Amino acid sequence: MAGNLTLAIDVGTGSVRSAIVDASGTILAMSALQHEQIVPQFGWSEQRPDDWWRGVVRTIREVLDKVPHARTNIDAIAACGQMHGTVLVDDAGQTVRDTAPLWNDKRTVGYVTAFERANRPETYLGDCANPPTPAWPAFKLQWLRDSDPDAYNRTSVVLMPKDYINLKLSGEIAMDRTDGGASFLMDPRTGQWSDKMIDLLGLDRTKLAPLRNPLEILGYVTRKAAIETGLREGTPVLVGAGDYPAALLGSGACRPGVGSEVMGTSAIITAIAKRPLLDPAVCNVGTVEGNWGAFMLLESGGDAMRWARRAFHGKQLTYADIVEKAAEAPPGSDRLFFMPYLAGERLGAHRNARAQFFGLGASHGIAHMHRAVLEGVAFAVKRHINVLDGISGEPLERIAASGGGAKTKLWMKIKASVYNLPILVPAEPESSIIGCAIMAATATGRFRNVEAAADAFVKYAEEVLPDPEWSGIYAPMQVFFERLYKHSQALYDDLDRLPHRR
Template sequence: TAPKILWVQENEPEVYRKIRHILLPKDYVRYRLTGEFAVDRADGSGTILFDLQRRDWSPEVLVALGIPLDWLPKTYEGPEVTSRITAEAARLTGLREGTPVCAGGGDQAAQAVGVGAVRPGIVALTLGTSGVVFATTDQAFIEKEGRLHAFCHAIPGRWHLMGVMLSAAGSLRWYHDTFAPDLSYDELIAPAGDVPAGAEGLLFLPYLTGERTPHPDPLARGAFAGLTIRHGMAHMTRAVLEGVAFGLRDSFELMRSAGLTQIEQVRVSGGGARSPIWRQILADVFNVELVTVNTTEGAAYGAALLAGVGVGVWPNVDAACAATVRSTGATHPRGEQVKRYEKIYPLYRQLYPALKELTHQLSGV
């Protein structure tokens, strides 16, 4: 948010001079429903205007950027009631006047609540078009080079680290649509289960739309490396699944280097999580138990749990998750496969630096 505000100041000064309040999109909806200016601390900490330790706006940053504090809304913890539906909003929407509105959270913070990743050691993995690795912490960890997002959690007194991969299941969708559009995803993936770990020396770099974590590089590009005449479609499919898994592991490694030493379990959701073959590859690459849960709409479900805590259905977020979120299956890492991937992962890590200069040149062709 902060760079956008500065962009408006520099490029649209007439608009900047009219600013009286700054709200995130969902908080503008809150304002229209309740007449109150408010933001949750999870979303607020993503503006670059926050003091993570204090869990509130940073006076130092605001002064440095010339942004008045009174432009910004009051901050609240995720389960707190910020306001109530007004009579006018009730008339326009059909909602009941006086209905409490809670602070809530950003999409990934609410997603983590929705799958029960609410304490240190439990990591949420969203395997959608993009891939998100979300780790709850009990203190404000910082990755010194800025390759991980560090935010307040939607849960009072907790924070989180987050890594984002731009083309996770999106890589598989591209591969399917380009090379095997007539096959179902199950038909495409099944033969990959018979290919040994490492796809007999074939690697896939999943940077099809640039990358964010661990390389914030819009000019990064994807690649198959190691293709030989012995490789068939099943090998290429497995290489895609493994390449995404390696790319997601990069976030885990950065989190460990930032001080997150305890990872007991990964709770996976998203379209890619439906594949048992892919789940097994992920468990083997991460060397950690991978669990699916009973909630399929994680972010919306998490927002509902936060609201339930806010109105007293449960005493706190931990209790809400314990009462509603259940494991539906577990995939455990296999010792021999883990050892195999420990040898292959360093080779994958060499791909980006080896290809960086070339792909940057190709982006201009």
């Protein structure tokens, strides 16, 4: 087996995965090792960086054993990882704290609230490309500065999870611009740290890692790392990227006009744009090829179906049973609407939004209600698409779908018809691993750019086209859904003021 192999590493929230990918973008071997998520108290979420490294060492050794001669034929190593996990490292390259707060850690809520009170969006959006949320490392650093000053003062550099793994592999320190752009501290116009945001948050610029492009060679596997992992000393290590930008690339979403929808517990819709789309309800992440991924999140995507299964059937029916039942109702559910805001909204002025059925009549049955849930999620995501299209001026032309919801045929057809866009399902669901392989193939000169590598590596198993009849029914319903969304907002605060049993 001659060269052109990539070692891809994904440091996820649930596990570390390592994979060997060949020159055609085929995964030859993959290994995973789960790690613990630590919850010291409600709303907190931490992990041990040393657990990530332990997982990397073990999974690399396992995949090297599975592929003959892989050790001598790996051209490059590309890592991606969960974003926002804030790792503090001293000047000897050792972690200052045993644990790092993760993306889903909420201990920074007070800092976010204080920032929102003191600053209007138009005064900072252009300097950081994002609205404030507890996920951003900027607020985690504020908390660490104030709550663990000894660790903060001993910190030489702040890294993201994949950067820590790269440090262990190569001995070199850097952060890429996809992780940097999702920190609340990087100026999107320059791709460098923003002095304005750093000063506004009272942080120390000297603790921030140098920002580099994902495709650059960061360094080479050290002798120590080679002994630990079984890798060849001197193997190139890329700067790499956050897991979400890597997954966007690995699903083929790397050009303006192309979108991505991750259909999991939540529904995340992302539009690739040439520059950040600045709006208090829109988040932006840098992409590997140098564009931006503007994304909006619906808290209850697949979770809406999970709620319906529990609320209507006490979990006794399967999801397939519910979809089969929904298929009995006509498209449009006989004008029954479902507003899918079961967990409120992540951003914007109405985070206390609620779910509701609207238009319920005596002729409606359980089939209508189940279909309305599927359609309501689609209408809510389409509202987000309309927001993104309106800001960018470059409407989405197609969407690459991933996640569990992409396996539900009826839901995919509903979404394609509501969006009036074709939806593509990648043949290889491990999109972040493929994204890493695309980065490595480009960095080693096999392709002229990442777009060309993505064209070669990403294949689609299915294209779901809009049903013209369904689209004709859904288009006026979408207009009504948006009106219902707007008019309902006036009632959320009133609802919160009503007395309730605690």
